[in-house]
Amino acid sequence: MAKVRVCNFSISLDGFGAGPDQDADNPLGRGGARLHDWIFLTRSGRSMRGHPDGETGVDDELFSRRDQGVGATIMGRNMFGPLRGPWGDSSWAGWWGSNPPFHHPVFVLTHHPRPSIQLEGGTTFHFVDAGIVAALVQAREAAQGRDVVVGGGVATIRQYLRARLIDDLHLVLVPLLLGGGERLFEDVDLGQDAYECVERINSPSVIHVRLQRR
Amino acid sequence: MAKVRVCNFSISLDGFGAGPDQDADNPLGRGGARLHDWIFLTRSGRSMRGHPDGETGVDDELFSRRDQGVGATIMGRNMFGPLRGPWGDSSWAGWWGSNPPFHHPVFVLTHHPRPSIQLEGGTTFHFVDAGIVAALVQAREAAQGRDVVVGGGVATIRQYLRARLIDDLHLVLVPLLLGGGERLFEDVDLGQDAYECVERINSPSVIHVRLQRR
Numbered sequence: 001m002a003k004v005r006v007c008n009f010s011i012s013l014d015g016f017g018a019g020p021d022q023d024a025d026n027p028l029g030r031g032g033a034r035l036h037d038w039i040f041l042t043r044s045g046r047s048m049r050g051h052p053d054g055e056t057g058v059d060d061e062l063f064s065r066r067d068q069g070v071g072a073t074i075m076g077r078n079m080f081g082p083l084r085g086p087w088g089d090s091s092w093a094g095w096w097g098s099n100p101p102f103h104h105p106v107f108v109l110t111h112h113p114r115p116s117i118q119l120e121g122g123t124t125f126h127f128v129d130a131g132i133v134a135a136l137v138q139a140r141e142a143a144q145g146r147d148v149v150v151g152g153g154v155a156t157i158r159q160y161l162r163a164r165l166i167d168d169l170h171l172v173l174v175p176l177l178l179g180g181g182e183r184l185f186e187d188v189d190l191g192q193d194a195y196e197c198v199e200r201i202n203s204p205s206v207i208h209v210r211l212q213r214r
Numbered sequence: 215m216a217k218v219r220v221c222n223f224s225i226s227l228d229g230f231g232a233g234p235d236q237d238a239d240n241p242l243g244r245g246g247a248r249l250h251d252w253i254f255l256t257r258s259g260r261s262m263r264g265h266p267d268g269e270t271g272v273d274d275e276l277f278s279r280r281d282q283g284v285g286a287t288i289m290g291r292n293m294f295g296p297l298r299g300p301w302g303d304s305s306w307a308g309w310w311g312s313n314p315p316f317h318h319p320v321f322v323l324t325h326h327p328r329p330s331i332q333l334e335g336g337t338t339f340h341f342v343d344a345g346i347v348a349a350l351v352q353a354r355e356a357a358q359g360r361d362v363v364v365g366g367g368v369a370t371i372r373q374y375l376r377a378r379l380i381d382d383l384h385l386v387l388v389p390l391l392l393g394g395g396e397r398l399f400e401d402v403d404l405g406q407d408a409y410e411c412v413e414r415i416n417s418p419s420v421i422h423v424r425l426q427r428r
Contacts, residue, residue: 013385034406177404177408180403200416
């Protein structure tokens with residue numbers, strides 16, 4: 001049975017998935033980019049930026065596996081880009097250039113409809129203004145029996161968690177404090193036995209924790 | 215130089231050091247006692263309850279080391295007991311019976327003065343109504359050059375963190391979700407580089423993380 005998954009989602013020890021004072025120049029907030037430093041030490045993370053080097057090991061393994069068995073991704077509009085409000089004649093097509101690292105359909109949650117954008121390498125961005133459940137229905141259909149990943153950001157994952165739609169939650173605990181920002185588990189009360197921790201891995205950089213819905 | 219330390223302080227993956235709906239019958243809130251299950255699997259934890267068995271290993275080692283080099287403990291009134299308001303003629307002397315596991319002076323924060331209580335095994339409870347700094351000054355003096363431990367609960371540790379008085383913060387991440395309760399890092403913004411993570415240990419039960427003030 002195909003699953004709805006969160007993969008490699010980084011939070012600080014004080015629980016933030018983005019730092020304080022987010023804006024267009026600082027889409028992850030103050031200090032928030034440090035949550036992803038571990039990715040850009042790995043070989044697969046560095047290859048996304050065109051570098052041939054980087055570390056192998058458990059972080060690389062987990063990060064490079066992020067697309068295995070995945071047929072579609074859902075993301076919030078803030079993860080897609082810094083623009084707010086109606087799209088107008090914007091030609092913004094995401095942060096990832098002409099060949100984004102998804103290689104499958106991506107469903108972007110928005111209040112403002114917009115035609116789909118087809119890019120190289122199999123990535124098409126679809127814009128869904130009918131809510132998180134509609135986006136999931138479309139993503140499941142597009143995934144054709146493979147898993148759907150809810151990519152982020154924090155507010156999007158929180159919405160899917162609250163709606164009890166996440167089957168598998170892979171968090172990456174980054175050993176630092178951000179002091180403020182967007183907290184993943186803000187008003188997320190799923191019942192104390194809703195999830196079981198099925199895996200914990202202490203890597204040289206971070207701690208991977210995988211929770212599975214019971 | 216003697217340090218002010220937090221030791222073996224358990225929080226859930228969603229950041230709570232006590233569960234929701236705390237009251238006299240449930241001093242740790244709903245599900246909160248599960249944060250301490252790992253302690254009562256260890257040999258030193260079980261010996262506190264009079265059992266001769268229990269696991270050895272890293273959890274036992276870290277838990278049994280909690281008193282090494284410690285000369286005094288500070289705790290909040292809620293950690294001392296379930297009573298609120300003036301002490302009256304209460305004979306309450308803590309949760310720990312006639313020979314508490316501290317074996318050194320313990321300073322209890324309270325708004326209501328009360329004479330000290332001397333128990334067996336070297337534990338004396340002193341009641342401090344002059345605030346967290348006064349309690350620390352008294353504890354440091356009583357510790358005679360050894361470390362001072364801030365034992366808990368959540369609100370007390372949070373106050374000392376906010377006042378930037380904690381040198382060494384040993385947290386135990388318990389792989390479960392509580393969904394609500396008292397969050398350790400609620401409005402605790404110390405600056406993103408105030409602490410450095412100096413140790414991470416993934417035990418069979420929990421994840422130990424030690425943060426040190428830079």
